[in-house]
Amino acid sequence: MAERRGIELVCPAGSLAALHAAVDNGADAVYLGFRDGLNARNFPGLNFSADDARSGIEYAHRHGARVFVALNVYPRPSRWSAATAAVDAAADVGADALILADAGLLGYAAQRHPQLNRHLSVQASASNWAALKFYQERFGIRRAVLPRVLSVTQVQRVIERSGVEIEVFGFGSLCIMVEGRCALSAHVTGESPNTHGVCSPAHAVRWTERPSGRQARLSGVLIDEFAPGEAAGYPTLCKGRFETLGTIMHALEEPTSLNVLDILPQLLSAGVSAIKVEGRQRGPAYVAQVTRALRAALDACQRDPAAYRPPAAHAAVLERLAEGHTHTLGAYSRPWQ
Amino acid sequence: MKLSVGPLLYYWERAEVFAFYHALASAPVDSVYLGEVVCSKRRALRQTDWAAIARDLVAAGKEVIFSTLALMEAESELAALGRIATGSVTIEANDMAAVQLAGGHPFVAGPHLNVYNGQTLRLLGALGARRWVAPLELDTSALAELLVERPDGMECEVFAYGRMPLAFSARCFSARVRRRNKDECSFVCGEDRDGLTVYTREHEPLFALNGVQTQSAQVCNLIDRMQELESAGVDILRLSPQSDAAVSFAQVIDAFARAGRGETTAACPPSALPGGYCSGPVLEGHR
Numbered sequence: 001m002a003e004r005r006g007i008e009l010v011c012p013a014g015s016l017a018a019l020h021a022a023v024d025n026g027a028d029a030v031y032l033g034f035r036d037g038l039n040a041r042n043f044p045g046l047n048f049s050a051d052d053a054r055s056g057i058e059y060a061h062r063h064g065a066r067v068f069v070a071l072n073v074y075p076r077p078s079r080w081s082a083a084t085a086a087v088d089a090a091a092d093v094g095a096d097a098l099i100l101a102d103a104g105l106l107g108y109a110a111q112r113h114p115q116l117n118r119h120l121s122v123q124a125s126a127s128n129w130a131a132l133k134f135y136q137e138r139f140g141i142r143r144a145v146l147p148r149v150l151s152v153t154q155v156q157r158v159i160e161r162s163g164v165e166i167e168v169f170g171f172g173s174l175c176i177m178v179e180g181r182c183a184l185s186a187h188v189t190g191e192s193p194n195t196h197g198v199c200s201p202a203h204a205v206r207w208t209e210r211p212s213g214r215q216a217r218l219s220g221v222l223i224d225e226f227a228p229g230e231a232a233g234y235p236t237l238c239k240g241r242f243e244t245l246g247t248i249m250h251a252l253e254e255p256t257s258l259n260v261l262d263i264l265p266q267l268l269s270a271g272v273s274a275i276k277v278e279g280r281q282r283g284p285a286y287v288a289q290v291t292r293a294l295r296a297a298l299d300a301c302q303r304d305p306a307a308y309r310p311p312a313a314h315a316a317v318l319e320r321l322a323e324g325h326t327h328t329l330g331a332y333s334r335p336w337q
Numbered sequence: 338m339k340l341s342v343g344p345l346l347y348y349w350e351r352a353e354v355f356a357f358y359h360a361l362a363s364a365p366v367d368s369v370y371l372g373e374v375v376c377s378k379r380r381a382l383r384q385t386d387w388a389a390i391a392r393d394l395v396a397a398g399k400e401v402i403f404s405t406l407a408l409m410e411a412e413s414e415l416a417a418l419g420r421i422a423t424g425s426v427t428i429e430a431n432d433m434a435a436v437q438l439a440g441g442h443p444f445v446a447g448p449h450l451n452v453y454n455g456q457t458l459r460l461l462g463a464l465g466a467r468r469w470v471a472p473l474e475l476d477t478s479a480l481a482e483l484l485v486e487r488p489d490g491m492e493c494e495v496f497a498y499g500r501m502p503l504a505f506s507a508r509c510f511s512a513r514v515r516r517r518n519k520d521e522c523s524f525v526c527g528e529d530r531d532g533l534t535v536y537t538r539e540h541e542p543l544f545a546l547n548g549v550q551t552q553s554a555q556v557c558n559l560i561d562r563m564q565e566l567e568s569a570g571v572d573i574l575r576l577s578p579q580s581d582a583a584v585s586f587a588q589v590i591d592a593f594a595r596a597g598r599g600e601t602t603a604a605c606p607p608s609a610l611p612g613g614y615c616s617g618p619v620l621e622g623h624r
Contacts, residue, residue, distance in 0.1 A: 074453035076475075077482035103433075104456025125451070128409045130418075130434035137437075138460075149507035154410055177551070178408055181449055182504040184544075186474035187553055194451065195474055222537045238504075242543060243536045244514055251514055251535050251544075252506075252551070331507040337519045 006302045008274035010068070010167060011291045014046040014281055019056040021288040023065045026295030030060055031068040031099060033197075033280065038079065038086050039070040040123060041280040042197030054093040066096035070280075072121035073197045074102045084108050091116050099145070100124075101180060106139040119167070120144035123193060125180035129161035136164050143167055145276060147179045149331050152263060156270035165273035171290055172278025173323060174258040174330050176238050184237040189219045200236045207232075233323060257322035258330045261294075261310040264301040286321060293317050338567045338597050340590065341368035341494060343577040344404035344429070346502060346547060348527040351381040357578065357586075358390045362397035364587060365594040368573065369394050370429055372403045372421075374502075376509070376548045377414045378522070384421070391426060404429040407449045408505045408549065429470070436464060443467050448496060449505075453479065455486030462488040470494045470575065473501050473617065477569075484570040492572040497559040498589060499577025500532055500545050500552040500610070501617060510546040519549075530580040534611045542612035556583075556608045557617035563596050584608045 011027035013019035022030045033039030035047040048056065057067045069090040075083035083102075087109050090098050097117035100106050101124040109118055120126055120135050122145040135141045143165035146155060159166050177184070179193070186192035189204040200218055208215040213227045216235035223235035233239065233255040242251045260267060260275070267275070275298065277290055293314035301308040319325060330336055342361060345354065361369055371387050371394075373379050382390075391401045403421055406414055409432045422428055422438040430436045431447035446452055446461045448470040458469060469487070471480055473496055484493055509519040511526035511533060532545030534554050542554035559566065559574065566574070576593060579586055588606045595603035608614060 074451050074457075076453050076479040077455060077486060078479065080454050080456070102451070102453065102457060103460055104454050104458075107456060107460060124433075125449075126433060128415055128432075128434050130415055130437045131409070131432055134433040134437040149408065150410055157412065176508060177504040177506045180451060181407065183472075183474040183501075184503050184551065187501070187503050188543075190476075192474055194453070194472075195476075221541065221543065222539050225538060241538065243538060243540070244533060244546070248538060249514070251546070252510060253508075334520065335518055337507045337509065 007268060007272060007298060008167075009291070009294055009298055010274050010276045011287060012172075012277055012280040012282065013056070013287065014041060014043075015284065016048070016052050016056050017284040018280075018282070018287045019067075020059060021284040022291050023060050023063045025288045025291035027065055027291050029066040029068060029096070029274070030056070031070050031276075031280070032056065033070045034086055034089065036082060036086055037197055038073050038075065038083055040072050040121075040193050040197050041070075042073075043202065043281055046281060050089050050093055053095070057094050061094075068097040068099050068119060069095040070099040070121065071105070072099055072101040072123045074123075074194045075105065076195065084112075087113065097142070103135075103139075106135065106141070110139045114140075117142045120164075122147055122169070123180040125178050127158075127178065129158055132158070132162040132164055136162075143273065145169075148175055148258065149178050151334050151337075152266045152270060152332050155267070155272065155332070159271040166271070167274035167276050168260075168267060168272050169258055170260045170275035170277060171294060171318060172257060174253070174256060174328065176253045176330070188221055188237060200234065205235055231324070254326075255324035256326045256328045257324075259318055259322065259327035260329065260332065261297050261315055261318065263329060263332060264297060264310075265305040265308050268301060268305055289317055289321060338563060338571065339367040339573045340365065340593055340597065341370065341573050341575050342366050342590075343496070343499065343575045344370040344372055344374045345578045346375055346550065346552070347530055347532065347578070347580070348376070348379045348381070348524060348548070349530060349580070350527070351386075354382060355390070358394065360587060362394055362399070364590050366399065366576070366590055368400040368402060370402050370404045372405065374404045374407050374431060375505075375550045376526070377406055377411065377417070379524070379526075379548075384417070402427045402429050402445055404447065405431050405435040407431040407447075407502075408507070409434045410507070430466075436461065439465060441465050445494075446470065448472055448502070452483075455483060458483060458486065458491065459488050462491050466491065468492040468494060468573070470496070473503070481569050493570065494573040494575055495559070495566060495571050496557060496617070497566075497574035497576060498593070498605070499556060499579060500554070501557050502550055502552055503544070504551040506549050506551070509549050510551065511548050514546065531583045531610055536611070553612075553615070554610070555612035555615040556610055558605055558614040559617065560593055560596050560603065560605055562616070563593070579608070579610070583610045
């Protein structure tokens, strides 16, 4: 494998074609999940069989990229043996790291496959150095993905004291709640990222055409109504339009995507080890475009951080691909909070 | 079955908080959880105030536990946690930072620690957890299996009354819906003594905003399921404080205490909050 330097660009793959797209367009690492309902993108038609994973890993390694296997639900007792089997399968297919959230499963992986890198999933909600130390001392985690709750300054503080590699989200759909601590979807549909690896599961979504517009419901609950001609987004609870204080508004957040292009130099100087792209549910074309744009921006920024400006053409591509065609810095920027 | 009063999740005025806990001293509950879980900016009570309340409750025969913040970001929050985590009072850990800083002292594993299987439960037990509060989204069958797998001596507590804490964020929603930044919040969350109800566009109560926390609009009420929970092995039921504007909390406690004694007619007074009562995800899987 080629020696990599600098910040790692970690891209999503929901299929073998998406993995190829990520590797071909400059990803340093790709993350994927098995077809077992044990990772945070448990959608029909998505994810990898063991054979596909093995073939994808061979392809990535041949091109100097690494592959991480996400196994980041919290297995309930009835899924425990399936979860340990998935850990074993990830080791067997030659994954470069496991992305885990559950402490019990981290313990199993550390004991059974000590040589396989363990990354702490964003779903573990570790937002400070003391929590990271907990996982490092007990399970020898090498890297942690930070929840999208910290300002850039806070990210830097965590890096200074944590002693593990820190990966942060750089582009994609924005969870506005602390990952791993959100049961909104469970409350309405009975299924959540923690328990089932899904938020707003597709089987609970209903679209209805009305004279007033298009209604999006989740388990019967009206999440939003879009006027004729208005762009209609996937109904997630935190991006719905509701009424409070006598006003109809996006009470929690507007449909928007996270995009860190504008603050790449700050993230670099804070000392992050990797930038992660959200979107295993996206197709290969999306993955290719986003990977290419972030590759170009990261290269430019690492070449000369002082002179860095977000590359205009690539920024435009990302804006077009963003949810609601608009982006935010999320919690990295204090006013967002 | 024992009863506990969970941490006060709202930002009430100082005098109201003192009055609330003063009344609890003579209420039929076994344990009281004190401290701030939602937002470290809320400082109507200082640590010395909480310590005074704790002394009075202990003198009244209550077990007192300090609940820790669910979302820990700032150095100042970790420093404050470090001071109480190794003190003489037991903490309820709501973040792994609290487990780490407790350094082996006995603790309660709070509802936000994500304990979904026996392996994780035993791991926390080995680190000092002597009680565990089930996550709110755990379904009945998983809870029953976990109760079988739990280590010897580990108590199980279940959230049984109150608007359910569903999510936390870096963003303050109470400030945002009033077009304020978190840094200039002026503590507007204090205007909503039981959270601010959010309705769907069909006027169905859905959520309640409480600072950086999002709750269910409906009040979880498991009084009718007490026998079932006791048979499954649950040791303690948690009642989450609501204001007098919502319900007479004293009457809620009283009803649970009577139901615990086997009075089949015991019932909670109706809640004035929009949405009424529900069974909660622990029992229903969903609404």
